[in-house]
Amino acid sequence: MSMQVILGNFALILFVLMVITGVIWCLDVFVLAKQRRAAANRALAEYDARAAKLTADGYQADNNVNRAALEASILRQPTWVEYSGSFFPVIALVFVLRSFLYEPFKIPSSSMVPTLEVGDLILVNKFTYGIRLPILNKKVIQINDPQRGDVMVFKYPLDMTQDYIKRVIGVPGDKITYENKRLTVNGVAVKYTALPDYLGGDEQQQLRYNKQYQEALTGVTHRILNFENAPTLSLPQVMDFPMRQESCTYTYDSFTCTVPAGHYFMMGDNRDNSTDSRYWGFVPDKNIVGKAFFVWMNLGNLKRIGSIK
CATH class of the missing domain: 2.10.109.10 (Umud Fragment, subunit A)
Structure with a gap:
């Protein structure tokens, strides 16, 4: 009796998604966020210098430009980075739980009746018989x-x-x-x-x-x-x-x-x-x-x- 995982080779799919979103998350934390912060600092410095010059010349500063809004707009993550950063911890958690703790399966045939019936959604303990590397299924701890x-x-x-x-x-x-x-x-x-x-x-x-x-x-x-x-x-x-x-x-x-x-x-x-x-x-x-x-x-x-x- 064959058993089908929810989305075919789901472990591999999860791993690929975790790597992609993880790389984007790390890139944002260690590179892109710092670049946005530097750009915001430059923009704010220019804004402050312009406002100070207008005040010194006797002109009223342009109140239509909101300093906080300017900073927020520059620091805002691109949509693709924002979504990746949101999904990464969820995907990583599911991958770890599914790879090392519990994995869901659906029973598609009657070869295990009466113990298991067609349509049963079951949980499988992944660590009872040892810890195995995901994807490779190689046992590392007995x-x-x-x-x-x-x-x-x-x-x-x-x-x-x-x-x-x-x-x-x-x-x-x-x-x-x-x-x-x-x-x-x-x-x-x-x-x-x-x-x-x-x-x-x-x-x-x-x-x-x-x-x-x-x-x-x-x-x-x-x-x-x-x-x-x-x-x-x-x-x-x-x-x-x-x-x-x-x-x-x-x-x-x-x-x-x-x-x-x-x-x-x-x-x-x-x-x-x-x-x-x-x-x-x-x-x-x-x-x-x-x-x-x-x-x-x-x-x-x-x-x-x-x-x-």
Whole structure:
């Protein structure tokens, strides 16, 4: 499931705008403002000299010329400088908050239903898994590692311009088996509890009932969906992804993968309607964006607001 940022590559757009407005702001503070001040001083000196000469000659000074207005007109910033100076702190604040603290995303597809629904506006914690340089997404400070059960946003390995969201199923070294639509992690079968059937729609707004279960993934409980008529695995869709041959074994209706070092195995909660690590492979640590933790708005359903489990 792909995720779209508000304006495409918004981080790059913000960075460029911050640099441009910042350069203009600095230019004004350290150069242009001083030039305007010098010009104003010269104009005021000429004004005072002219007024003094008129007074000395017995003439009344020209009261139509207001000294304060003259100074203000010369010191006034050009429009392009004024707007840049106003926008710079706002853009810089948004860039810092979005790059290092929290980033908004919108859910466009149903691969994480019932945990996340189409139209959910979510917040992603950017520092949970470490501090990364914006744009480059290079980790500079290690904090925490992703844990099984986390809902994580990452760069799609096949297209780094796309942001995906899935649940962490396997961490480095884990042996993941998926058979008969049930997970086994490191030889321990994951426990499932049947819940009432889930009635929901897909991207085409087609309603259907799905089997719903509570999955206890090594202590983290969450809901998943299975579509009864769907196969466990669509083998023709499995790609020849990196490290597939040495790490994974596929059959017609099952697979077993050992997660390589520095990588993670991701799956959608809507198991039969999710293209994930089963098909395109592992997620490198360098692709991690952050941990999804809160739904802050869904214009179609305000009851969706709340924490993500």
